[in-house]
Amino acid sequence: MGYRIINGQAFQVGNVGGLENKSSVNKKVNNEGDFKDILNKAIDKKEGYTLSKHAAERLKAMNFSENDMKNIEKGFKLAEEKGAKNSVMVYKDVAIIASVENKTIITAVDKNRAQSNVFTNVDSVVIL
Missing domain, CATH: 3.30.2310 (YaeB-like fold)
Known part of the structure; x- marks a missing residue:
């Protein structure tokens, strides 16, 4: 078993073809609210x-x-x-x-x- 570093965080890698802990990677990379919140704040500054x-x-x-x-x-x-x-x-x-x-x-x-x-x-x- 090895580790893969994604966004500064270590995740265990199980099989050669993929990540064992895919759901935690998706949560870290796919924060839907974060980009939307940042965009709304930028728009609010313009108004x-x-x-x-x-x-x-x-x-x-x-x-x-x-x-x-x-x-x-x-x-x-x-x-x-x-x-x-x-x-x-x-x-x-x-x-x-x-x-x-x-x-x-x-x-x-x-x-x-x-x-x-x-x-x-x-x-x-x-x-x-």
Whole structure:
């Protein structure tokens, strides 16, 4: 009797023509859920966006609804289509500073706080 190494794990080899423990090899090689889970995670990263802790606190204080968040997602798509990397999105009376590349809202500033502010490192403005 010998051993065959598959994916870093030793399996006993019985007969010359095959593996004695085929079912355990199939379980190791054929994890149906693994590839599907990885693919779904990759797809999820392409959709939606994330909020920084700072932005989440600000938007919560401004009473942003789920519908507002969906509209902001449209802004990300518009900016991405134009090749923007960092953008200011103007939505209602709020300036939202976002990294389009990372799909992250960095911060949000309402019009009362935005007076006399300068936004730097921004390559686009999206008006929603």
